[in-house]
Amino acid sequence: MKPKIFIDGEHGTTGLQIRARMADRTDLELLSIPEAERRNAAMREDLLNSADIAILCLPDDASREAVAMVAGNNRVRIIDTSTAHRVAPDWAYGFAEMDRIQPQKIRDARHVANPGCYPTGAIGVVRPLRQAGILPDGYPVTVNAVSGYTGGGKQMIAQIEDEKNPDHISAPHFLYGLTLKHKHVPEMKMHGLLERAPVFSPSVGKFPQGMIVQVPLYLEELAPGATLESIHAALVEHYAGQSIVEVVPLEESAKLNRIDATELAGKDTMKLFVFGTSGGTHVNLVALLDNLGKGASGAAVQNMDLMLSA
Ligand SMILES: NC(=O)C1=CN([C@@H]2O[C@H](COP(=O)(O)OP(=O)(O)OC[C@H]3O[C@@H](n4cnc5c(N)ncnc54)[C@H](OP(=O)(O)O)[C@@H]3O)[C@@H](O)[C@H]2O)C=CC1
Ligand SMILES: CC(=O)N[C@@H](CCC(=O)OP(=O)(O)O)C(=O)O
Structure with missing residues (x-):
């Protein structure tokens, strides 16, 4: 089965660019929310919990809310592009080249904070x-x-x-x-x-x-x-x-x-x-x-x- 990816905030600047980079990927299943529903919390919660990896392209507060929406879910992994979790000790910092061991830390992580x-x-x-x-x-x-x-x-x-x-x-x-x-x-x-x-x-x-x-x-x-x-x-x-x-x-x-x-x-x-x-x-x-x-x-x-x- 193809991994399911949901970009929360897919219609914003960062989200659109991530979508563009995935346009030709046949190895992924992209879960998508219609633009008019982008702030529909129930729909987002459902999609977040259906994903294998959720990529958050939201302001900091909305990112924290999204993480709370999957609190009881042991499967979904998260990449947060906001500032919310970049110095949190239990999140891997997503800068793979900063250290020899960083790619492995990212590979193993449930939660990855994308750098600013x-x-x-x-x-x-x-x-x-x-x-x-x-x-x-x-x-x-x-x-x-x-x-x-x-x-x-x-x-x-x-x-x-x-x-x-x-x-x-x-x-x-x-x-x-x-x-x-x-x-x-x-x-x-x-x-x-x-x-x-x-x-x-x-x-x-x-x-x-x-x-x-x-x-x-x-x-x-x-x-x-x-x-x-x-x-x-x-x-x-x-x-x-x-x-x-x-x-x-x-x-x-x-x-x-x-x-x-x-x-x-x-x-x-x-x-x-x-x-x-x-x-x-x-x-x-x-x-x-x-x-x-x-x-x-x-x-x-x-x-x-x-x-x-x-
Ligand atoms: N732009 C950049 O160069 C970089 C941005 N980032 C980070 O990425 C994240 C996204 O930034 P960026 O793409 O630039 O921002 P944008 O404002 O371009 O996009 C944010 C998207 O999130 C949506 N959104 C806002 N609040 C909520 C909410 N409560 N629930 C659901 N959707 C919501 C917005 O919808 P609406 O249109 O309704 O507001 C919009 O579609 C931020 O945390 C930013 O700091 C990180 C590195 C670089
Ligand atoms: C030009 C401009 O306004 N830049 C943003 C940072 C962009 C970025 O890296 O985003 P994060 O919010 O995810 O850290 C700022 O200074 O707030």
Whole structure:
């Protein structure tokens, strides 16, 4: 029998992209709710309890409600794309490349929390350096980022694309999260293995999909002997043997004059760069991804496939 998959929130931004990625899959049975019934709690409860894997593409509160709806069900497994369970100890964090044992943890899990888009980039560059002993305890990490506007879901898409929207945003690029209490900070800290919460400054650009996440570092504050080359080598070693996260060779990144935030739009991969000058005093770690690809829907499908391969 084919595994039954239900995407709760299938008509939203993340849900639609997951559906699109499953359009040609003949190995799955997709359970679907009509768009007009998307908030029909009884129908959702029924579908959630009929699924082998439920993928939640809902706001945090609705995700918690959905999890409660399957509380008595020992069969259904859950992938939650919201922020609700990303630092919960009994949920597996769905970033398969962050650790050698993570794919197995995801395969075995009943509950998988899909990472946030910005944390995928930030954890992607920071965690390998913590594990290699290059980034010391207590280092004050900063994370600066720009996202495509689909990261804000249906509401932000309407605010940016519809000039008649009462809350129309005309700025080509804006900063937000100005209180420095963005909901992604706890997962960056926990899964980035950081002692101190990073200063996180996100922004949005007037393009639908794509993302740049930057973590600049002072070499003199890192473990003795840390260089542009040793940091790059640590990332290369960490990501060896998988095909989703590419560590761009130093010779290649040295030739670049600019990075286009939309380069990976529509793709489910992530590129990591180490910028700086050999023998210099600073490096800038940069992650490039699609907020809806490896940052959301692509990762959700990757996690689903891992769970189905258990
Ligand atoms: N967009 C992105 O880049 C990313 C998003 N995420 C996360 O994915 C989740 C979904 O986000 P996104 O797709 O962007 O959001 P959208 O607003 O685009 O879609 C959310 C969907 O959920 C529906 N919904 C809202 N409340 C309920 C409810 N109580 N019961 C049933 N359905 C409900 C909405 O219906 P309605 O139209 O009626 O509001 C809509 O169809 C969020 O938790 C978000 O944080 C994660 C990573 C990246
Ligand atoms: C541009 C924009 O608004 N982005 C979203 C994050 C998108 C994402 O990763 O979603 P989660 O809500 O699942 O964490 C934000 O900052 O809230």
